[in-house]
Amino acid sequence: MYEDLRWLGLDWDEGPDTGGPFAPYSQSQRGNLYLAAWRRLRDGRFIYPCTCSRKDLEQALQAPHEDDDEPPYPGTCRKKIAAARDYKSPAGVSWRFTVPDGGSVDFDDLYSGPQEFVAGTDFSDFLIWRRDDIPAYQLAVVVDDSAMHITEVVRGADLLKSTARQLLLFSALGDAAPLYFHCPLMRDEKDLRLAKRHDALSLRALRRRGASPEQLRERFAAEIAWDHRLRAGL
Secondary structure (H helix, E strand, C coil), rough: HHHHHHHHHCCCCCCCCCCCCCCCCCCHHHHHHHHHHHHHHHHHHCCECCCCCCHHHHCCCCCCHHHCCCCCCCCCHHHHHHHHCCCCCCCCEEEEEEECCCEEEEEEECCCCCEEECCCCEECEEEEEEECCCCCCCHHHHHHHHCCCCCHHHHEEHHHHHHHHHHHHHHHHHHCCCCEEECCCCCCCCCCCCCCHHHCCHHHHHHHHCCHHHHHHHHHHHHHHHHHHHHHCC
16 A cells, blocks of 8 residues: 555655654554543543444344445444443443534535534444444544644545544544545546445556556546536536
8 A cells, every 4th residue: 555655656754654753653553542532431421332233233224324334323222321431441342422412513624615414413323442342443533633633634525424423522532623624536437436345446456557647646636626616516
């Protein structure tokens, strides 16, 4: 991955392969930071243990939700929030963050402009720790961004809703949130976003087919320009 990104013309000042003042950069080596955040959320009564199985969740949901990576949760285990302090470790069960139902999460995206999501409607209580004792994505990136003093995050528009979740975590942990820039996604001729789940071409595959970094960068620029024209109604 590092090789492909450098081939594309990108480079970075710090990271797993270059070091830096906020090492270690591999999440597998940052478990103590995630565990400390879990304890703060537990003590603040923001999270609860969830023992629902995959089958339980499938039976509770009425329809699939393809527009979001995490399906809505019906709140089955919410009543267990009072028992959260009895847990000395997050291992063995899943842990969910209790969203403020009906509360609005607003932020100004540096690319897409003002955003508003309603907790409990646009997303529900979300995972922050998995039952196999691994911190979930939402918690890990919040802890990392805070510990590394990240001030700006650039990522794909498919993560706008995740940003709303993460802002709730930043607030619960008492940490300052960065600014966000959610750029449009690359799509294929069928208007599907390029993703592994769709067996999309990787940078490595494009390299093997003879694509040049300049061609891909021009394509990226053209996609963003096209998106700007669509937004402007041109």
